[in-house]
Each structure stands twice: as C-alpha cells, then as structure tokens.
Amino acid sequence: MVKHWSVPVTEALKADGVRIAELATSSTPGFTGDKKHAQDLLIHRGEALSALQEKLYANGRSGDRRSVLLVLEGMDTAGKGGIVRHVIGSVDPQGVDHAAFGVPTDEERRHHYLWRIRNALPRGGQLGVFDRSHYEDVLVVRVHELVPREEWEPRYDEINEFERELIREGITLVKVAMFVSLDEQKKRLRQRLERQDKYWKFNPSDIDERAYWPAYQEAYQAMLDRTSTAGAPWYVLPADHKWYARLAVTELLIDALEKLDLDWPPAHFDIAEQLRRLERA
Template sequence: MTDATRRIDKALDKAEQALERLDAIHGADSAASADERLGQAAESSELLSSVWATPPSERLKFGDGWRLADAIGGATPGFHGDKADGERFIRISADQIARYQRLLYANGLKGARNRVLIILQGMDASGKGSLVKHVFRQGNPMGIHYHGFGAPSEEERAHDFLWRVERELPRPGWIAVFDRSHYEDVVMPHVWGTLPEEEWRPRYGRIVDFERDLAQDGCAIIKIFLAVSPEEQLRHFLGRLDDPTKHWKFAMSDLDARDRWDDYMAAWQEVFECTSTDFAPWHVVPADNRWYSRAVVSELLRDAIVGMNLAWPGFDADVDLGEVRRRLEA
C-alpha cells in the first residue's frame, strides 16, 4: 500500500465516521438542532473532499493554455488512489449527495430559487449514462430530472435552438442532468456543415447570456466534458458488438463520428474557449477510468450544493406549534 493510498483510506475512514455521527444526531430521540446537524454534514463532506490532492473544481477547470488534444484519457489528476479507493469514495459521496439533495429540495418547496444543472458531454462511449446511475445511486427520484438530447425533432427545429433546452431546466430545489445539450447545436453544424457558419457561430454569445441568466437566478451550472481516448472508445465499441444485450447501443453514425475525431476535438476546443466562464466553467474530465470520472462529478455536485450554504426551512408562519401538539395529542 502506497503512502497516498494510506492517506486516502484514512480520510475515507474519517468521513464514514462523521456520517455515523450524523446518523446518530438525526435519530428520533436526538435533541440536536438543525444547525448542529448541518455542521456535522459539512464536516463529513469536508473530510471526504480531503482525499483530493487538488480539488477537481480547480485541477480540471478549463483555462488559458488548456488543449483538449493534450487530455490523457487514462489519467486521474488530483486523485492518487486506486479503483477501490475511487469506488469507496463514490459510495460515501452518494450518501452525502442524497442528504444534501433533500436539503436542496426542501428549500425549493419553500420558495428558494437554488437548483443545479449538470451538463454532460463527450464522444460516444465516454460513460455519460452510466455515470448518472452511480452518482445518484442513493438519490431520491423526486427532485432529479434526467433528459437526453438527440437530433432535434421537426417541432424543435421550428423553434429557436434553446427552446427545447428551456423546457427541461430544473425547477427550484431540483437537480437536472442533461445527457448532451444545447452545445450539440454548435458542435454538430461546426463539424458537419449542416448550418451556415453565420447562423451557428453567434450561438456562442447566446449560450453565455443564457447561462449567465440562469446562474444569476440561483442555478448552479456544472459543465462536464468526458475526455475518453480513441483506444478506450474502440474497446467499448467492440464490446458492444460482442454482447447481444448491447447491440441496441450501436449505430453506424457512431463510426462516422469516430472518423471525424480530430474535427470534433477542434470544435469542442472552440466551445470551451468561447463558453467557459466564471459562472459556468467547463471541466475536462479524463474518462478512460470510469470510476475516476464518476468520482469527479460526484465531488463537483456535492461541492456545488454545499457551497449554497442552505439551512433547513422552519415552520410556515401560520404554524402554531403548541396548537399542533394539542391537536395531535387529543
């Protein structure tokens, strides 16, 4: 066992112990206040985050000098443990996300505007769909909205390109996950020439304005590009051909996109340069090791909700606690 693995195991042990204390103060007989419970939850989350040598929000954020072509699909930047450590991290983080999701949802019901939008992009077989299943393994379906965007329908093409996206945005208190998104409406015409450049290029500015308005209205935006290598994609494609239960996942268009790999990378590089902002930055996540990409997204999501500094809503103004107890005990 390496020193890095020992450090990570120790941090994960402490995070689990903190969760056990949190379970104790959430018991029916507990006299812990709402603030004390939030403090214990924050302690556990902070201990869990300490496994990262550098937080993904910093290490993987697109910035000046970032070149998508230099992304190494099999790397695990900022996380020095192995697959077992990563999967243990995901399990603990999923528990914490479920707790913070309830807090977010409760605030949304009481009028707060806080919500989360996760945008997942990547080449075919980069792991977008399975990532959602693992990150939200303990989440409550009430409060999570998942939507996959394919080629626009005839009805959608008759509207502005953001029309179909606006219909799927998270309600207050909810988490929405987009498997592909409005960015397809820039990348696809860029690569394939399906629209004149003077039509698709101004969409960069439209997207930045759209996301700025969302962020100012209380929506945390987490944008992820899963950077899978061509070699790893090939492995998954061949696996789909050999497994009859996965034949439905394969389409000839997957090969067309693979043939244009460099064109796609150039188009996405321009997307990042034009739309990665302080209020909605892009994170380029190596995705050959799926346990790593899942751990990264789990960390980014949990960190985003913790950063909202939410409190548990109290009783409505018309609730008379004394009267409630008398009526319940009558």
C-alpha cells in the same frame, strides 16, 4: 480536503488553458487513490450527495427557486449514461429532472435551438441533468456544418448570455465535458458489438463519427475556450477510467450544493400549537 484528493476537484478539472488534443484521458487529476479507493469512496460520497440533494429538494418545496443543473457533454461512449446511472442514481428520484437531447425532433427544429433547453430546465429545488445539451448546437452542428458558420458562430456568445440569465434565475450550472481516447472509444464500441446486452447501444453511425475525431476536438476546444465563464465554468473530465469519472462528478456536485449553503427550511407554523392540535386529532 476530501480523503484521497490532493487538490479540490474544481481545481483539478478546471478548463482554463487545457488543450484537448494533449489531454491524458486516462489520467485521474487530483485523485491520489486507486480504483478500489474510488469505488469505496463513491458509496460514501454518494450518500453525502444524497443528503445535500434532500436539503435542496426540501428548500425547493418551501419556495426556494434555486436549483443545480449538471450538463454532460462528450463523444459517444464517453460515459454520460454511466454518470446518470451511478452518480445521479444515488439521489432521490423525486428530486431529479433528467433530460436527454438527441437529434432534434421536427417540432424542435421549428423552434430556436434553445427552445427545447428552456423547456427542460430544472424546477426550484431540483437537481437537473442534461445528457447532451445546447452545446450540441456548437458541436455536432459545427462539425457537420448542419447550419452555416455565420449561424453557429454567434451561438457561443448567445449561450454565454443564456447561461447568465439562468444563473440570475438561481440555477447553478455544473458543466462537465467528458473525454475518452480514440482507442478507449474503440474498445467500448467493440464491447457493444460483442455483448448481446449492449447491441441496443450501438449504431453504425457511431463508427462513421470516428472519422470526424479531429474536427470534434476542434469544436470541443472552441467550446471550452469560448463558453467557460466565471459564472459557469467547464470542467474537463478525463474519462477513460469510469471509476474516476463517477467519483469526480460526485465531488463536483457536492461542491456546487455546498456552495448553496443550504439549511433545513424553518417551520412556517407554531410547532407547539401543532403538536397540541395533533394530539387531539
């Protein structure tokens, strides 16, 4: 067991049976340490993550088609960007395929909703990161009825099928839904309005969205209930404490990479011969 964890993070955060409406967003499931412990651990475990990611990258460069894809979902201010900055920021940028999915562009709208997702899938050996994802098409789209129910309703099954296909192609999905409380969100939005270096993160519509909180909770619940599968489970991440959220995602990624059981790629050449050639060159 990793220091300061009472159960593996994959156990602590599993979605099975979780009721979003009752989630304690300031809890720190499985973690027995405090903020200081978490911050110290984050540095140490970030290095472990970076070492594993380098092996993934090395294998990708040697023809291995496998990759890992972190899917981040959560309301505004849930801390998705902070995860990218502070967790993904610990690994080599060469090995990261990052994509953020906002309101669809005109071109994206002309295609199936999975089109832009397929275009952004990580290449072999890469650590992919989706800041929002295909799940927007059963979250914001459902809440605001951007398409009629008969259109979004079949998407749950379609997404499950899509993800089975990704798994067959060698993509390990790490799906993380981040949750803050309505109060914590208010605090974070207020900060964006009080600090000149945060204005750019604020959009007046963020406040409008707060009126839809119960509808979003319902949509998130349906997402967890219907798309958390054995091959691609959801992890439910209480995210009021940023230090916990960052450490927990680091551990989830380490777990996913360890399960790939990676070794350094073998030499595809005669080492002694190449050393002799090199000395003469």
